[in-house]
Each structure stands twice: as structure tokens, then as C-alpha cells.
Amino acid sequence: MLFNIKKAQKASLALTMVIFACSTAQAQTTQPTWWFGVSGAANVISYTGTTQTLNSSLIAPAAFHKGNGVRPFGSILMEYRPSTVFGGMLNVGYDGRGGKFDNVIAPCNCEATLSTNTSYFTVEPSLRVNLISNLFVFAGPRIAFNLQKDFSYTHELQPNTDGEISEMRNTILSGQAGIGYDFPISSANSTTKVLLSPFVSYHPYFGQDPRNIESWSVSTVRAGLAVKFGKAGKAAAETPAVVVPTGEVEFTIVEPKSIQVKRVVSETLPLRNSVFFDKGSNAIPARYALLSNTAAESFKEAQLQQEATVSGSGRSERQLNVYHNILNILGDRLRANPSARVSLAGASNNGKVEGRVLADNVKQYLVSTYGINAGRIATEGRVKPVNPSEQPGATKELELLREGDRRVDIVSTSPELLLQVGGDMMMKPVQITNTQQNEMDGLVLFNVKGAEKQLKSWSLDLTDEQGVVQHYGPFYKDQGTVAGKTILNNRAEGTYQVVMTGESKSGLPLTKQGAVHLVRQAEAVEKGMRYSILFDFDKSNAASTYSKFLNDVVAPLITDGATVIVHGHTDVIGDEGYNQKLSESRAQETQKILEKALASAGRSNVKFQTTGYGENVAEAPFHNTLPEERFYNRTVIIDINPVQ
Known part of the structure; x- marks a missing residue:
């Protein structure tokens, strides 16, 4: 593909826009006055004018007028920056200006x-002006000394000729102007500074006539990258400019309803509509419950509804056991609804053919084990599922993301099989009743709103009625948790005065006070309901997409005086800080939707205990080993505990 100056100007404009977009304020330190380095670039050449007399022995029968080319540029450079605004630049190096003229008809x-192969030894001094942050512009003369002046000429009725162009100017004086951006890539504390500087410049045709005869002229757009090194002095210590007022930090305590309560929970368990396959194998993984024909004849979905667990939350073991029966649940539902049909979409990073094999293996199990008519099950192969975890441009934790994309998705329009919740397709949920003791419900939540931004750290001192003090911390985020049974120790009940002590980032002390009352009810048993919202790996997928489900299904079950516990979680993929905020925002948004629905129904005396745990593995409802565990950890859990 041939280049022309208009395309080069567009590329120049695009690079300029990128540089502007990347302009962010940098922390100022003592910067070097002198910088040295090297640069490399591509010259995008445009020829105009007329060239016909190549040398004394060759005159082309037809004149050449326009042409273009791309040639290299390389230089050593030096910069002098006596101030933060003005400075000087000098580039000395090799400057290629060759190209090919458009073909002509004699x-x-x-x-x-x-074609020409012309090059120069170039000296380019420039005035440099900083605009904002590290964005700068430069302009100055170009002094070029001719190194090469070769040409290649072909004509059907003349012999091919390679030679030197005559009447070439030995020295060219012209001008150039450009824009660049200095990206610091060295440590802020290092005295050896290193900059990576993309730049683009324009060399107009003024003064760039390469010959003493005719009117051939050259215009050039240059785009490249420079690496610069400088030696800085030690920066003087700065006095903090901002003192954080203590009033900007808000301290609240959320105490659990009771400690160590056994709860009979009726849980609406969402079912992912996916079967995940192991890397390197097309067989359905052994962790999925695969029944014999005899066992399948007697299998009923209701068998999974009385999964009893009494240790911890029990949620991981209970739900995964049910989920790993997904093919048996699907087979049972297809058997009970003979008019229902499904589509199986297999996805594999190895290609559509293997994706189809995965889907066909699932189909074969349903046909051979449950006797489902093969005509009711369609299959297809894909490289990625419809809603993939791996997004374009992703570079981190790709192995984990691709594990989640190697799967077979089950799709159906039959409400007896699947349903749509918040725009996501899921298997129709299963109802589970079990007895559990949820340690998370016994946590005391200490919220210090603004701590992560305003404080270095904060700690807690809890003093009981006898004056015994317990110390917890330090904490560094906006929320800290302590198990209620740890605070109570062997006591059945206790009231504690709480003092939160912190230090602002400017070094000022901070103190806030509160109180908490805890009650142990070891033998108490209460009934409750649990609902969950599952999210795909998608930053834009917010709790508001489940508004109809929360308003129509969950909110009507929350009675006057009830306690609603909302926990947000994520998997371990991605930035820990981002995941923490994501889990908090989803949990808080869920609470707001429910509160609005309750207010519309005239119920305002409902107590919420809402928190986000991010990817905290100690609090996660599932492990993060299997892709299905990570999918189930992308969740908001809603526990409804009515007045007993």
C-alpha cells in the first residue's frame, strides 16, 4: 500500500490526540537540566514538482511529478532545560528521504x-516549550548534508539504469515543528531519570528542493520514539500541603442480630446454565454427577432439595453438589416437559470444531442416559461463548479467564427449563432447605467512611462494663470486621464502648467513639430465606439489571421488622482494590433497590446489614479453584431473617 502525505497527517493527528489523552499530572521532583539519548523514527515522504533530467547522460522521455515513500530516521539527541517551560533540543543523525515516483507513460x-535512494546527515536544533505536564512542542531549523543521491530508472525501450542524480544540493536548509510527550519510566526517588518520549513532527516543502535544477520538492511527516537519560539531584522534602479535617471521616458500627444462631434456611439457588470443561480434554469432567441409565430412571430434581449442612456457611459444598447435577436436572426437566427444546453452544479457544465436540458430548449424555430425542437438542461450536470472560485487549490472568470460556452453554425458551434474570440466561433455580450456622452473620462491622483515602491506618479499643480493654487493628480500608464470638469470649452478653483511633495522612491524630451490644444465643433456631444474584465477568453488569427480580420476587418476602443481610463478593481475577469496591457498590445498590421497593409498600422498619468482601478468600462463599466456583463467587447474597 502506498503512503501519501494526507494519510501521514491523519496519523500525526491521531498520535497527537493520544498524547493529549495521556497527559496526566506527574509528581514534580528535582529534574535534570541536561538530557541525553537516542531516537528512532519513520519518515513518511511525499514528492511533488517535476523531475525529468536525471543526469547529464539520461533525460526521461516523460516527466515525473508525484511520489511517496517511507525511510528511517535515527539520531543521538541532547536537551537543555533550564526551566520547566522553555528549553532547547538538538538531534544529530541519519535522515532517509528516498521514495518512488508515480509511474508515467512515455x-x-x-x-x-x-525510484530514489537519497539520504542526509542532519543537524536539527529546536526550541522546546512545555505546554501542560510533560506535553511539549518544538520547532527549529533543519540543516542537512547530502550522503546519498542514487536512483533506479526503468523504461521498456531503454535499458534499466542505476546511477546518481546530478545537480543535487550538498546542503539543505529548511524547517521543522512537532509535538511530543515525556513518559517517566524510572522511580520517582531515583536520581537517574529515564524518559520514553513518542513524538511526531512535520517538515514542509519550504526549502526542501533537493536539486539545483527543476522543481522537485519534498515534504515529510516523521513519527517516532526517543529514550532520554538525565541525572537529577536529591529532591527537598515537601511539607504536606493539605491537612485532613477529622470531620471528613464518618464512623459507624453495625452489630449482628445475634451470635451463633442455627438457622433453617429456604434458599432459592440460582443455577448457571453452563458445563465447564477441563483444558486438554473433551470429556465431561468427573466432578459432574454422571448417572447410569438405571440411576437416571429414578432421579428426581426434588432429591437435591434437602441438602443438610451444619458446619460454617456450608454454602460452597451444598450449592456445588446441586450445580454439579446440572445435566441430571436438565435431563429430568426435559423428560417431564416433552415439548421443550434446548440448544447447546460449545466454546473452545482451539476453534469451533472442538467447541462443537464439547456440545455433542453433552447432548450424547442426555440422549443415551435420559432417552431424550436427539431432534430436541441442537448443537453448535464457537471460539468464545456469547458472553465471554476474556475481553479484547486483556493481558492479565488470561489462563483463568479462558478456563471460564471453555464451556457448553445451555439455551432454551422454555420457562420450565430456563429463565431470564436481569438480562442473563440461567437455569430455573432449585429450592434448597437446610440447617446452617453462618459465621458471617456473627461479624461486627466497623465502618470508617473515607479511611482508605484520608487515613494511614486506624485501630479499635473495646472496653466492657468491668473496664477490660480489647484492641483490634490496624485496619487500612473503609471497613473492618471482628467476629462477635471473639469479642464476647465466654460471656453470654456484653456492652462495649468503642474508641476508634486513627492517623490522617498528614500526621494528625483522629478519634471517634461508639458502642456495641452483643448477645450469644447458642441454642437459638430461626427460619430465614436466601436469594443470590450471579454476575458474569463484566464491569458494566450492575445490580440494577436485576431490579425487576429484586422488586417482584425478593422485596415482597421482607416483612415488617425483618433483618436483611446483604453480602457482596467477587472472584480473585482482577485488581483487589477494584474488586473490593465492585462488591461494595453491588451490595449497596441491591440494598437501595430493596429499600425503595419496601418504602413503596409502606414497610420502613427493616434493618439492613450490608457489606462487600471483594475477593477476600476467608469470607468467600466458594473456593476459587474451579471456573464454576469463580462464577459463583461473583455474587450478592441476600439473607432475609423475619421477626421470630
Whole structure:
């Protein structure tokens, strides 16, 4: 593909926009006055004017007028920056200006071609002006000394000729102007500074006539990258400019309803509509419950509804056991609804053919084990699922993301099989009743709103009625948790005065006070309901997409005086800080939707205990070993505990 100056100007404009977009304020330190380095670039050349007399022995029968080319540029550079605004630059190096003229037709109706290989030793001093942050512009003269002046000429009725162009100027004086951006890539505390500087410049045709005869002229757009090194002095210590007022930090305590309560929970368990396959194998993984024909004949979905667990939350073991029966649940539902149909979409990073194999293996199990008519099950192969975890441009934790994309998705329009919740397709949920003791419900939540931004750290001192003090911390985020049974120790009940002590980032002390009352009810048993919202790996997928489900299904079950516990979680993929905020925002948004629905129904005396745990593995409802565990950890859990 041939280049022209208009395309080069567009590329120049695009690079300029990128540089502007990347302009962010940098922390100022003592910067070097002198910088040294190297640069490399591509010259995008445009030829105009007329060239016909190549040398004393060759005159082309037809004149050449326009042409283009791309040639290298390389230099050593030096910069002098006596101030933060003005400075000087000097580039000395090799400057390629060769190209190819557009072919012409000679009077003999014969095609003629002309290519040039011209280059210069160039000296380019410039005035440099910083605009904002590390964005700068520069302009100055260009002094070029000719190094090469070769040409190649072809014509059907003349012999091919390689030679030197005559009447070439030995010295060219012209001008250039450009824009660049200095990206610091060295440590802020290092005295050896290193900059990576993309730049683009324009060399107009003024003064760039390479010959003493004719009117051939050259215009150039140059785009490249420079690496600069400088030696800085030690920066003087700065006095903090901002003192954080203590009033900007808000301290609240959320105490659990009771400690160590056994709860009979009726849980609406969402079912992912996916079967995940192991890397390197097309067989359905052994962790999925695969029944014999005899066992399948007697299998009923209701068998999974009385999964009893009494240790911890029990949620991981209970839900995964049910989920790993997904093919048996699907087979049972297809058997009970003979008019229902499904589509199986297999996805594999190895290609559509293998994706189809995965889908066909699932189909074969349903046909051979449950006797489902093969005509009711369609299959297809894909490289990625419809809603993939791996997004374009992703570079981190790709192995984990691709594990989640190697799967077979089950799709159906039959409400007896699947349903749509918040725009996501899921298997129709299963109802589970079990007895559990949820340690998370016994946590005391200490919220210090603004701590992560305003404080270095904060700690807690809890003093009981006898004056015994317990110390917890330090904490560094906006929320800290302590198990209620740890605070109570062997006591059945206790009231504690709480003092939160912190230090602002400017070094000022901070103190806030509160109180908490805890009650142990070891033998108490209460009934509750649990709902979950599952999210795909998608930053834009917010709790508001489940508004209809929360308003129509969950909110009507929350009675006057009830306690609603909302926990947000994520998997371990991605930035820990981002995941923490994501889990908090989803949990808080869920609470707001429910509160609005309750207010519309005239119920305002409902107590919420809402928190986000991010990817905290100690609090996660599932492990993060299997892709299905990570999918189930992308969740908001809603526990409804009515007044007993």
C-alpha cells in the first residue's frame, strides 16, 4: 500500500490526540537540566514538482511529478532545560528521504518508473516549550548534508539504469515543528531519570528542493520514539500541603442480630446454565454427577432439595453438589416437559470444531442416559461463548479467564427449563432447605467512611462494663470486621464502648467513639430465606439489571421488622482494590433497590446489614479453584431473617 502525505497527517493527528489523552499530572521532583539519548523514527515522504533530467547522460522521455515513500530516521539527541517551560533540543543523525515516483507513460505509450535512494546527515536544533505536564512542542531549523543521491530508472525501450542524480544540493536548509510527550519510566526517588518520549513532527516543502535544477520538492511527516537519560539531584522534602479535617471521616458500627444462631434456611439457588470443561480434554469432567441409565430412571430434581449442612456457611459444598447435577436436572426437566427444546453452544479457544465436540458430548449424555430425542437438542461450536470472560485487549490472568470460556452453554425458551434474570440466561433455580450456622452473620462491622483515602491506618479499643480493654487493628480500608464470638469470649452478653483511633495522612491524630451490644444465643433456631444474584465477568453488569427480580420476587418476602443481610463478593481475577469496591457498590445498590421497593409498600422498619468482601478468600462463599466456583463467587447474597 502506498503512503501519501494526507494519510501521514491523519496519523500525526491521531498520535497527537493520544498524547493529549495521556497527559496526566506527574509528581514534580528535582529534574535534570541536561538530557541525553537516542531516537528512532519513520519518515513518511511525499514528492511533488517535476523531475525529468536525471543526469547529464539520461533525460526521461516523460516527466515525473508525484511520489511517496517511507525511510528511517535515527539520531543521538541532547536537551537543555533550564526551566520547566522553555528549553532547547538538538538531534544529530541519519535522515532517509528516498521514495518512488508515480509511474508515467512515455510518448511511446511505454511505462517508465523512477525510484530514489537519497539520504542526509542532519543537524536539527529546536526550541522546546512545555505546554501542560510533560506535553511539549518544538520547532527549529533543519540543516542537512547530502550522503546519498542514487536512483533506479526503468523504461521498456531503454535499458534499466542505476546511477546518481546530478545537480543535487550538498546542503539543505529548511524547517521543522512537532509535538511530543515525556513518559517517566524510572522511580520517582531515583536520581537517574529515564524518559520514553513518542513524538511526531512535520517538515514542509519550504526549502526542501533537493536539486539545483527543476522543481522537485519534498515534504515529510516523521513519527517516532526517543529514550532520554538525565541525572537529577536529591529532591527537598515537601511539607504536606493539605491537612485532613477529622470531620471528613464518618464512623459507624453495625452489630449482628445475634451470635451463633442455627438457622433453617429456604434458599432459592440460582443455577448457571453452563458445563465447564477441563483444558486438554473433551470429556465431561468427573466432578459432574454422571448417572447410569438405571440411576437416571429414578432421579428426581426434588432429591437435591434437602441438602443438610451444619458446619460454617456450608454454602460452597451444598450449592456445588446441586450445580454439579446440572445435566441430571436438565435431563429430568426435559423428560417431564416433552415439548421443550434446548440448544447447546460449545466454546473452545482451539476453534469451533472442538467447541462443537464439547456440545455433542453433552447432548450424547442426555440422549443415551435420559432417552431424550436427539431432534430436541441442537448443537453448535464457537471460539468464545456469547458472553465471554476474556475481553479484547486483556493481558492479565488470561489462563483463568479462558478456563471460564471453555464451556457448553445451555439455551432454551422454555420457562420450565430456563429463565431470564436481569438480562442473563440461567437455569430455573432449585429450592434448597437446610440447617446452617453462618459465621458471617456473627461479624461486627466497623465502618470508617473515607479511611482508605484520608487515613494511614486506624485501630479499635473495646472496653466492657468491668473496664477490660480489647484492641483490634490496624485496619487500612473503609471497613473492618471482628467476629462477635471473639469479642464476647465466654460471656453470654456484653456492652462495649468503642474508641476508634486513627492517623490522617498528614500526621494528625483522629478519634471517634461508639458502642456495641452483643448477645450469644447458642441454642437459638430461626427460619430465614436466601436469594443470590450471579454476575458474569463484566464491569458494566450492575445490580440494577436485576431490579425487576429484586422488586417482584425478593422485596415482597421482607416483612415488617425483618433483618436483611446483604453480602457482596467477587472472584480473585482482577485488581483487589477494584474488586473490593465492585462488591461494595453491588451490595449497596441491591440494598437501595430493596429499600425503595419496601418504602413503596409502606414497610420502613427493616434493618439492613450490608457489606462487600471483594475477593477476600476467608469470607468467600466458594473456593476459587474451579471456573464454576469463580462464577459463583461473583455474587450478592441476600439473607432475609423475619421477626421470630
